[in-house]
Amino acid sequence: MPHHLMNLRFVPDDEADEIRALLEAHEVPYYETPPSRWGISMGGFWVHDDDQAARARALLEDYQRQRFENQRRTYEERRARGETGGFWFMLSRKPLRTLAACIAILVIVGLSLLPFIRLG
Structure with a gap:
């Protein structure tokens, strides 16, 4: 049975590219469904295997934590410079x-x- 790893609705292109690279670097076999133009279907990254799904979720959790920290740091730097x-x-x-x-x-x-x- 397929496992939905991540929703792609409102995901920026750079983040989706980084996730693709992450899954490919760790040799996680995945497939992707694009979100619909009108927001009806969410799209996302999927895997078939239970073990691969658990591994991919752990990778995504670590990636999301790092991305959050990087984005927060960037925001704080821009705020300190008076840009936002x-x-x-x-x-x-x-x-x-x-x-x-x-x-x-x-x-x-x-x-x-x-x-x-x-x-x-």
Whole structure:
């Protein structure tokens, strides 16, 4: 029976490439199904063998931990250099774009809640 190792929906191309290289480097026989264009099927990496699935999951767990640490370190370095930040950072760097996004969010929330507000 096939074992689903990892969902590919919203996975960046560089991460998928690194996972392919990892599985191939450790000679884990896998196959891949792509996610659908409209988000109906998730796609992913699969293996058939139970032992290979356990081995692949251990490799993926270690890879994900390392990737998380690298991404966190990169974010912290960019934040220390002042290249990224949260809401106030975006408001100070791109005020028009940030305010437009906030207004759009408020309009969408208002339109979504309008039927419920009119009931009362």
